[in-house]
Amino acid sequence: MNLNGHSPLIWVIDDDDIHNYVVGHLLNMTSVQCKSEVFPEAMVAIEKIKKLPVSDFPDIIFLDINMPVMNAWDFLDMVKTIAPDPLPTTRTYVLSSSIYEKDIDKAREYVTVYGYLTKPVSLKTINDVIGNTLLPTFVHNS
Amino acid sequence: MQDMINTVAGVEIQDIKTEERLQTYFELLSRGYRFYLFKLNMKAPFNLMYISPSCYQMLGYRQKEFYADPKLRTSIIISDGINNLNPTYKYIPADVEYVEAQFQRKDGKIIWVELHRKAFYDANGMPDFILGIVIDSSVRKAAELKARETEARYEKLIEMSPDGVSIQKKGIVQFVNRSMVELLGANTPDEIIGRQACDFVHPAFQESMRKKIDDIMKLESQLPPLIESRAVQIGGKIIDIEVSARKIIDNKNEEATLIFVRNITDKKIAEQKIRDSEILFRSTIENSVDMIMHCDKDGNFKYVSRSCVRELSYQVEELMKINGLDIIYSTDREASKEVFCDLLNKPGQSIFQTFRIMNKEGEAVWIEGTFLNLLHDTAVNAIVVNIRNITERRQSEHEKRDLYERIKQHANKLEQLTYVTSHNLRAPLANLLSLTEIIRHAKEENMLEQVVDKMEISVRRLDSTLRDVIHIMSQQQRQEKDWQQMSWDDIYNEATQRLENQIRQSGVIIRTAFKDAPTINFNRAYLINIIQNLVENAVKYRSTKRPATVLVKTETVKKYTRLTVVDNGIGIDLKNYRTKLFGLYQRLHPEIEGKGIGLYLVKSQVESQGGYIEVESEPDVGTAFYVYLTNN
Numbered sequence: 001m002n003l004n005g006h007s008p009l010i011w012v013i014d015d016d017d018i019h020n021y022v023v024g025h026l027l028n029m030t031s032v033q034c035k036s037e038v039f040p041e042a043m044v045a046i047e048k049i050k051k052l053p054v055s056d057f058p059d060i061i062f063l064d065i066n067m068p069v070m071n072a073w074d075f076l077d078m079v080k081t082i083a084p085d086p087l088p089t090t091r092t093y094v095l096s097s098s099i100y101e102k103d104i105d106k107a108r109e110y111v112t113v114y115g116y117l118t119k120p121v122s123l124k125t126i127n128d129v130i131g132n133t134l135l136p137t138f139v140h141n142s
Numbered sequence: 143m144q145d146m147i148n149t150v151a152g153v154e155i156q157d158i159k160t161e162e163r164l165q166t167y168f169e170l171l172s173r174g175y176r177f178y179l180f181k182l183n184m185k186a187p188f189n190l191m192y193i194s195p196s197c198y199q200m201l202g203y204r205q206k207e208f209y210a211d212p213k214l215r216t217s218i219i220i221s222d223g224i225n226n227l228n229p230t231y232k233y234i235p236a237d238v239e240y241v242e243a244q245f246q247r248k249d250g251k252i253i254w255v256e257l258h259r260k261a262f263y264d265a266n267g268m269p270d271f272i273l274g275i276v277i278d279s280s281v282r283k284a285a286e287l288k289a290r291e292t293e294a295r296y297e298k299l300i301e302m303s304p305d306g307v308s309i310q311k312k313g314i315v316q317f318v319n320r321s322m323v324e325l326l327g328a329n330t331p332d333e334i335i336g337r338q339a340c341d342f343v344h345p346a347f348q349e350s351m352r353k354k355i356d357d358i359m360k361l362e363s364q365l366p367p368l369i370e371s372r373a374v375q376i377g378g379k380i381i382d383i384e385v386s387a388r389k390i391i392d393n394k395n396e397e398a399t400l401i402f403v404r405n406i407t408d409k410k411i412a413e414q415k416i417r418d419s420e421i422l423f424r425s426t427i428e429n430s431v432d433m434i435m436h437c438d439k440d441g442n443f444k445y446v447s448r449s450c451v452r453e454l455s456y457q458v459e460e461l462m463k464i465n466g467l468d469i470i471y472s473t474d475r476e477a478s479k480e481v482f483c484d485l486l487n488k489p490g491q492s493i494f495q496t497f498r499i500m501n502k503e504g505e506a507v508w509i510e511g512t513f514l515n516l517l518h519d520t521a522v523n524a525i526v527v528n529i530r531n532i533t534e535r536r537q538s539e540h541e542k543r544d545l546y547e548r549i550k551q552h553a554n555k556l557e558q559l560t561y562v563t564s565h566n567l568r569a570p571l572a573n574l575l576s577l578t579e580i581i582r583h584a585k586e587e588n589m590l591e592q593v594v595d596k597m598e599i600s601v602r603r604l605d606s607t608l609r610d611v612i613h614i615m616s617q618q619q620r621q622e623k624d625w626q627q628m629s630w631d632d633i634y635n636e637a638t639q640r641l642e643n644q645i646r647q648s649g650v651i652i653r654t655a656f657k658d659a660p661t662i663n664f665n666r667a668y669l670i671n672i673i674q675n676l677v678e679n680a681v682k683y684r685s686t687k688r689p690a691t692v693l694v695k696t697e698t699v700k701k702y703t704r705l706t707v708v709d710n711g712i713g714i715d716l717k718n719y720r721t722k723l724f725g726l727y728q729r730l731h732p733e734i735e736g737k738g739i740g741l742y743l744v745k746s747q748v749e750s751q752g753g754y755i756e757v758e759s760e761p762d763v764g765t766a767f768y769v770y771l772t773n774n
Contacts, residue, residue, distance in 0.1 A: 018596045022576035066565050068729035097568035100561055119572030
């Protein structure tokens, strides 16, 4: 991802309104100006991906695991069927309150998942994600 | 014979000249006899004076030949039974006497003769000559010898016989062989001979023994029967014997009894051992936990052990009239018959089988064991069946499996609970932490109030989740207590009381039909929760496009009481959400208030009691829940 000259587009897929409020604030405080879009229902994000050309895909996705109707795994399985796998220009981060080993292992199974972050998310983590200076990719605590 | 010799001698003494006439007379007489005549001079060596033609013919000589060799006159008489005749004949018989003598033939062969002879004296009273008549007795002698040899052989045979042999006359032992001496524990025949034969028979057998031997003596049969009896040895030891007897005539022409005795003590002991081992073997089989059966190629029982009575309730006699294949449990019969027929073609082979047979009461008994084809074995000639009752073992295995399944289910539920709670508890906590960070970085004052509001919401969620967890835990801990016989009307009314307002406001019309199964014995708290959740869902997810109706009914389906809750609501997309429907914290309708624990609890409560739950649904048509409850 080359950020030269343009602000990164970030999608937040999470049904937790408070979390979304927090992430919104943190994104305002980041070192790089960025655009963000929030999807309380994963299905809506799917519908959007279906319509977008690959070049217009977001640069970063923050994906929650436990959501009603469609959870992270349903979402990732569905994305595979409607877009290139892995997504060529998108870094997908699972961002969940779960510190369950099985969830982390499951996230690892998806090639398109770039990293695993656990809530609460800090401003520093978000800066690192945007700057892509986050190492290693699967972090248990941010 | 004696008269003839006297006559001949008398004539000679009186008139020597008559000798020639006498010779003719001898010759005429000697057609049937052979004579010889010789004169013995006390001063001269032994000399055969005359030998009749028939005599030298008997010895293989011709007349001239014989007289030409004077040596022959002294050498042909080998023995006269008393004296060695050469070189001088010293014996002078006083009167006519008879001896056995031996002559040597020309060919060297010695022949036996009967010699009748008499000595004659001269006027001075000196021995003058001996006149004798010879009769060839070699044939008779040979026969006698042979008879003696045969007798000796028989004697030897009897002596060597391993059987005891004795001869008794009028109850007194006359003869015993060595084996008999040994058999009766004596050292020499003298200890037995002369004693009463019945002294050696066990007192208990004396009478019967005497009778049987008397019978044999009367029968004179060629093959006398064998008598089993007991004997008492000299030392007092008792032995088992086998006796055969027969009548004989002894050399004094008197009736005697020849007895053969065989010691069968060892044989008896061996027989007893075989009988004992058979008893041991049988009692082992009879007392075995396993069932042992023999059946023929058609499956008819030829033998069944007593253990079969215990395991199958049939009496032995009843089983002996039954075909084994007929008591195989109907479901297993065809397959078992096939295996049995297959085994018939495999002599010596065995198979291991597990199947059910019916006891006398018609109940299925699980058995396992081997079937061994010994039809070809002439001693057995049967399929040997060795089986045991494994019904209890199977039941306990079944119970163990059941228990394992339930524990596994519990473990799964616990894991799910842990997982979900860890997530749902962490989510508001994480939010709280994030919100504190926002406060720290907040630049505008008015934002603070907003954040505090969010913090309160987070804390409330945390509290709510904790309550849920406690609720679920306590629901699951209730288990198995609280069983009651309840009427569906009552329990339904109680369950829906809390929903009364909700139902009234929604305008949903609920019909109930509990006629088919009006009562149930179940866990009261569970049942209230089940009804509440299903009815509440039906009301919550009603369709706004049509008048909402719900039907709640009960009926008996097999061993279950089935509770059905049908609505005409918005329905569920089962294609995508069937697996999530009953999951903890799964919510399929984000727009409708709900925590996603209702159906999870319903399912776990139904299953914990051995029941199950099914669902049918179509989006925008309606949903039907079928709850199969075990009616205890």
